[in-house]
């Protein structure tokens with residue numbers, strides 16, 4: 524029957540496992556499920572557990588497969604080997620036309636590698652981010668470059684990301700600038716009438732929202748970051764700091780060691796995205812080593828001090844909202860004091876900008892996938 528192949532729904536296996544991937548893939552899952560040309564199968568690796576399920580609940584996404592790989596204090600070896608073995612079985616059972624992975628986590632890299640081993644086309648969402656420093660962030664820069672090597676479809680959030688991919692020799696007609704699906708998620712979460720007991724506690728004080736978790740910062744760098752933040756709290760009586768602490772035990776140990784016992788600092792459990800996004804929207808400024816927060820904050824018009832030496836998100840720096848402050852105590856302390864004490868410096872960084880998309884990236888990706896998967900299957904694998 525001529526043309527029959529194109530009339531069948533194409534199977535799209537979408538794989539994610541950590542909080543940030545879930546936040547950026549769930550809007551896409553919701554959009555894919557509306558398509559009459561795609562059959563969407565969701566596989567979670569559960570690289571994260573509680574922090575993943577917090578996100579699934581918001582979007583009411585129910586996974587078809589769960590690899591249940593999370594272990595307390597897991598190493599990169601644990602994560603990678605458990606996912607690779609688990610993904611082989613899922614891919615062999617589902618026989619997808621395409622596997623979608625996101626960003627730069629070990630879940631994304633390993634699911635992409637499994638797709639490559641079984642010669643199933645891989646689509647990379649949030650493709651083309653680069654620091655070009657393989658150890659920074661670690662191991663994410665390697666992961667994203669590795670996925671780029673095997674991917675057939677590259678969904679780049681920005682023009683800069685597209686350029687990075689073209690500079691590496693990726694074929695131009697396999698790259699699409701779609702915006703970042705993380706901005707789509709903000710449409711589901713941010714609301715004007717938000718109330719929260721942290722806001723009541725902060726009262727008229729200026730609220731700083733803090734997050735920190737990067738593997739390369741664990742240990743001394745994180746201790747220095749936290750010391751700087753404690754000094755900020757102790758030197759500014761009108762400032763309150765809230766830190767939803769990542770569930771990584773290595774992060775929790777340093778947070779407790781340096782930040783506990785200060786009345787102006789609250790260490791709380793990770794927040795569901797609705798609460799976290801709205802707290803950011805109501806904050807005075809944000810201090811973080813996170814990736815996703817660097818994309819969300821410009822949309823919210825909040826200054827962000829990025830406690831890292833490199834960023835793969837230069838668009839936010841160019842837009843004026845992000846400033847890289849490294850991981851040394853004195854530099855972080857001075858940069859934060861400047862924002863708190865100099866209204867002009869604060870005003871310059873509080874510009875609302877939207878370098879990462881308009882909130883409709885998922886719809887664009889679905890349309891591209893529908894068109895591409897309707898083409899001859901021989902055209903799908905990376906040329």
Ligand code: UD1
Nearest residue numbers: 541570571572573574575594595596597628629738770771
């Ligand atoms: C991983 C990603 C990183 C991403 C971060 C988002 C890799 C290599 N790293 O960080 O890119 O920025 O997630 O947060 O993929 N834990 C829980 N419950 C949870 C989540 C974590 O208990 O819901 C604890 C566990 O003890 C776990 C530990 O945190 O072993 C670390 O989790 P893991 O995913 O390995 O963290 P990272 O690799 O640091």
Ligand code: UDP
Nearest residue numbers: 543546767793794795796799813814815816
């Ligand atoms: N986030 C959240 N609750 C929190 C802290 C962060 O929902 O308590 C969200 C945040 O808005 C962003 C994402 O988690 O969308 C970032 O995740 P994380 O910093 O863990 O990972 P990264 O982006 O660095 O990979």
